[in-house]
Amino acid sequence: MAKHWWKFLSVILLLYVIIAGFSVEIPVIGTNEQSSRNLFFHVPMWMCMYANFTISVVYSVWYLATNDLRKDIVASSGGSVGVLFGLMGFATGALWSTYTWGGTIVNDPKQLTTGIALTIYLAYLVLRQSFTDLDKRARVSAIYNVFAFALLIPLTYIIPRMVDSLHPGSATSPGFSSKDTNHVMMRVFYPAIIGWVLLSIWIFTLRVRYKKLALKNLLHG
Numbered sequence: 001m002a003k004h005w006w007k008f009l010s011v012i013l014l015l016y017v018i019i020a021g022f023s024v025e026i027p028v029i030g031t032n033e034q035s036s037r038n039l040f041f042h043v044p045m046w047m048c049m050y051a052n053f054t055i056s057v058v059y060s061v062w063y064l065a066t067n068d069l070r071k072d073i074v075a076s077s078g079g080s081v082g083v084l085f086g087l088m089g090f091a092t093g094a095l096w097s098t099y100t101w102g103g104t105i106v107n108d109p110k111q112l113t114t115g116i117a118l119t120i121y122l123a124y125l126v127l128r129q130s131f132t133d134l135d136k137r138a139r140v141s142a143i144y145n146v147f148a149f150a151l152l153i154p155l156t157y158i159i160p161r162m163v164d165s166l167h168p169g170s171a172t173s174p175g176f177s178s179k180d181t182n183h184v185m186m187r188v189f190y191p192a193i194i195g196w197v198l199l200s201i202w203i204f205t206l207r208v209r210y211k212k213l214a215l216k217n218l219l220h221g
Contacts, residue, residue, distance in 0.1 A: 027185070045088045045196065046086075048081075051197050057075070064142050075141070077208045078204060086118050089114075090111075116155055117152050123144075
């Protein structure tokens with residue numbers, strides 16, 4: 001039981017985030033009004049995505065160095081879980097923009113570049129399904145994954161900060177500052193990041209275990 005402490009922590013933190021996230025009093029930030037509560041859900045989704053994509057690319061490079069299919073399993077698991085949370089991040093962002101920008105999908109550079117980045121990673125998952133040879137699939141996917149990750153940060157972080165955008169944190173729309181978000185919001189926001197990231201890692205480990213069993217059955221079946 002001791003080695004699963006972080007799973008219990010994840011559950012406790014997320015219960016706290018869900019309850020407090022919808023019940024605490026929050027300041028009015030611009031035109032966001034009560035939609036600012038989405039800060040507790042939208043931003044952590046991106047943190048989960050970045051965490052899993054980082055794990056994925058590290059293990060892709062490790063596979064290229066070792067040709068160990070177990071490393072490819074970890075890389076692909078990180079990629080698929082990263083896409084899952086990336087899509088949830090995009091969905092929660094689209095929901096937020098519906099109430100603050102007047103449209104679910106608007107002509108905003110951040111939405112556009114993030115959509116491109118997620119499409120690149122969706123193509124990674126599709127690419128993996130196009131090979132039947134395990135070694136060829138692992139090698140081609142690993143190389144693709146390295147290039148996908150190299151584009152991820154510019155598309156989702158650097159470029160949106162350099163151009164005019166409705167999204168907070170851009171060149172013309174500053175992000176929430178400490179004077180906008182009070183200490184109550186931060187007491188929910190930081191646990192939210194930790195809780196959601198731990199949940200994403202939990203899902204990731206379950207997927208790794210499942211795929212390793214599937215590989216074992218395939219090789220010895």
